[in-house]
Amino acid sequence: MIGTLLGFVDDRALLARFRLLLAASAVVRAATVLTLFPLLRELLSDDPAGAWPWIALLALLVPVSWVVDVRYARASFAIGFTLLRVVEQRVLQRFERLAIPDVSPSVASATQRALTASGQELCGAFAYVIAPLLASLVATLLIGLGLAVVSAWLGLAALASLVALGLAMMASGALLRQAEASYDAASIEVGERIVEFAQAQRVLRASGRPVDADAPLGRALAAQRRASLRLLRLALPGTLLFALAGQAALAGLTVVAVALSRDGTLSGAEVVALVVVAVRFLEPFFTAAGLSATLEVTRGSLQRIGRLLATPPLPEPVSDVVPDPVPGAPTLELRGVDFAYPGGPPVLRGVDLVAERGRTVAVVGPSGSGKSTLLAVAARLADPSAGTVLHDGIPARELPLGALSARIGAVLQDVYLLDLPLLENIRLARPDAGDDEVRAAGSAAQLDDVVARLPDGWRTRVGEAGALLSGGERQRVSIARALLKRAPLLLLDEATSAVDALTERALVAALQAGAAERATIVVAHRLGTIADADEILFVDGGAVVERGTHAELLAAGGRFAAYWRRREAAAGWTLTGEAVTAG
Numbered sequence: 050m051i052g053t054l055l056g057f058v059d060d061r062a063l064l065a066r067f068r069l070l071l072a073a074s075a076v077v078r079a080a081t082v083l084t085l086f087p088l089l090r091e092l093l094s095d096d097p098a099g100a101w102p103w104i105a106l107l108a109l110l111v112p113v114s115w116v117v118d119v120r121y122a123r124a125s126f127a128i129g130f131t132l133l134r135v136v137e138q139r140v141l142q143r144f145e146r147l148a149i150p151d152v153s154p155s156v157a158s159a160t161q162r163a164l165t166a167s168g169q170e171l172c173g174a175f176a177y178v179i180a181p182l183l184a185s186l187v188a189t190l191l192i193g194l195g196l197a198v199v200s201a202w203l204g205l206a207a208l209a210s211l212v213a214l215g216l217a218m219m220a221s222g223a224l225l226r227q228a229e230a231s232y233d234a235a236s237i238e239v240g241e242r243i244v245e246f247a248q249a250q251r252v253l254r255a256s257g258r259p260v261d262a263d264a265p266l267g268r269a270l271a272a273q274r275r276a277s278l279r280l281l282r283l284a285l286p287g288t289l290l291f292a293l294a295g296q297a298a299l300a301g302l303t304v305v306a307v308a309l310s311r312d313g314t315l316s317g318a319e320v321v322a323l324v325v326v327a328v329r330f331l332e333p334f335f336t337a338a339g340l341s342a343t344l345e346v347t348r349g350s351l352q353r354i355g356r357l358l359a360t361p362p363l364p365e366p367v368s369d370v371v372p373d374p375v376p377g378a379p380t381l382e383l384r385g386v387d388f389a390y391p392g393g394p395p396v397l398r399g400v401d402l403v404a405e406r407g408r409t410v411a412v413v414g415p416s417g418s419g420k421s422t423l424l425a426v427a428a429r430l431a432d433p434s435a436g437t438v439l440h441d442g443i444p445a446r447e448l449p450l451g452a453l454s455a456r457i458g459a460v461l462q463d464v465y466l467l468d469l470p471l472l473e474n475i476r477l478a479r480p481d482a483g484d485d486e487v488r489a490a491g492s493a494a495q496l497d498d499v500v501a502r503l504p505d506g507w508r509t510r511v512g513e514a515g516a517l518l519s520g521g522e523r524q525r526v527s528i529a530r531a532l533l534k535r536a537p538l539l540l541l542d543e544a545t546s547a548v549d550a551l552t553e554r555a556l557v558a559a560l561q562a563g564a565a566e567r568a569t570i571v572v573a574h575r576l577g578t579i580a581d582a583d584e585i586l587f588v589d590g591g592a593v594v595e596r597g598t599h600a601e602l603l604a605a606g607g608r609f610a611a612y613w614r615r616r617e618a619a620a621g622w623t624l625t626g627e628a629v630t631a632g
């Protein structure tokens with residue numbers, strides 16, 4: 050565990066200082082304890098004046114030990130804070146680079162715990178528990194060596210004590226580890242359920258479901274309570290076992306000292322001195338017994354962070370240099386792309402798609418046929434299991450993620466706004482854009498009337514996840530982002546599904562204004578958007594089953610034509626008063 054912890058520390062000079070101070074602290078502590086042996090021996094002998102040199106040495110060691118320990122504590126804190134920083138950094142970096150399907154609720158919850166608790170736990174545990182314990186344990190080893198110098202038998206007894214205490218420590222750790230693992234799993238489950246509970250408030254209230262013991266959150270909280278009780282229960286036998294081993298070790302050392310006195314190897318005064326040294330020798334182990342629960346929590350945090358960091362990120366090229374576009378290559382090309390979500394059936398099968406500058410490709414198909422997934426793979430939110438995605442002829446995997454993201458503007462189904470002013474939410478698409486540009490993009494995205502209603506206009510914070518705005522308003526913000534970005538590839542997934550027909554017309558016009566400069570792929574159910582596309586791909590079961598222009602596909606009388614007729618018929622249906630009638 051200590052090796053793993055120190056493995057996170059990227060400051061080599063700090064690590065070297067820490068190791069040096071650890072050695073110095075252990076040596077001085079051991080020397081202080083071992084000095085007690087000759088000091089007490091002389092003090093209890095016929096000539097107590099012989100104790101003066103040892104008292105002088107002790108008087109010197111005490112302030113030296115204090116100075117070394119203060120420096121050691123400072124280095125330990127510096128390591129603790131470095132752990133906090135590096136863990137936060139690595140967890141965030143890894144999270145940002147995970148393929149989107151890998152960002153499951155449990156990964157999100159584990160990340161949240163790693164960022165909000167684990168880093169702090171590691172920092173505190175290292176500075177307050179692990180580092181002091183480490184110095185004490187190394188000092189104990191040195192004291193054991195010192196005892197061996199006095200007598201080989203004492204050395205052996207000390208070694209046997211260390212082994213017994215080490216085994217007791219491992220046994221109590223193993224008991225706690227199991228309980229800690231189930232407590233950890235229960236806490237992650239509670240984290241997931243709380244997020245779900247908060248997000249599903251409208252649905253829960255609409256369905257009138259009370260939060261009771263049978264609700265998912267109630268069940269998760271009950272499981273966490275049980276796991277926490279088990280953790281407390283299992284801490285007790287471990288501590289008792291440890292105390293027993295400690296008493297046995299002390300008794301063993303005393304028996305050896307007494308036996309050595311009986312055969313004349315040690316004087317009575319030396320036996321008394323040895324018992325005092327033996328007590329100090331065992332002290333760190335008793336401290337460790339009291340702290341074993343903290344150590345197991347630290348081990349749990351480390352494992353959680355390790356699991357998160359073990360999830361492979363989307364592979365990135367080693368070099369930051371963006372390869373040159375291949376002359377004449379389309380803006381985006383998918384060649385024989387297959388894709389499946391982790392553990393799921395194939396969702397895309399052999400998809401070919403070419404999106405060229407100035408042209409619009411519409412992807413059409415029944416619900417669940419894989420349209421949004423196709424856009425996700427195009428944007429490299431996930432890598433295909435087979436086939437290639439090329440941007441300007443460059444395989445997506447050869448483009449640094451930053452460069453790739455700069456090429457793509459997207460309005461996806463799940464629009465997410467941050468709790469920032471409206472203006473800043475739009476500016477996220479292009480952080481260097483000036484206020485005027487951001488406002489112009491917002492106006493083109495039909496946000497002027499929204500802004501007029503907001504208390505602070507463009508500077509109004511939109512609330513967590515954009516809670517202050519309606520679904521259609523959030524879509525407009527997302528479109529404003531895409532307009533501001535002016536990326537060469539625009540991906541639209543039901544981009545205007547939540548706005549009224551009039552606003553939609555204005556938004557489509559705004560999006561078309563720059564269409565000559567970019568390639569557009571649009572997933573839409575609305576007939577107008579589909580009919581105007583340069584090419585339509587009809588997708589079913591993850592495969593492109595028909596492709597062509599609107600006129601060609603209608604003339605072919607195949608799947609798309611049937612879909613189109615059904616849509617047209619549905620568009621004629623209207624709800625009036627009590628009945629549904631065809632219009």
Ligand SMILES: Nc1ncnc2c1ncn2[C@@H]1O[C@H](COP(=O)(O)OP(=O)(O)OP(=O)(O)O)[C@@H](O)[C@H]1O
Binds near residue numbers: 421
């Ligand atoms: N994160 C995910 N994990 C596992 N399966 C998923 C995930 N997202 C989508 N799927 C599955 O992949 C399939 C295709 O989903 P996708 O959202 O791409 O379809 P779609 O054609 O865009 O549907 P819609 O028109 O309803 O938006 C569906 O069967 C869906 O259940």
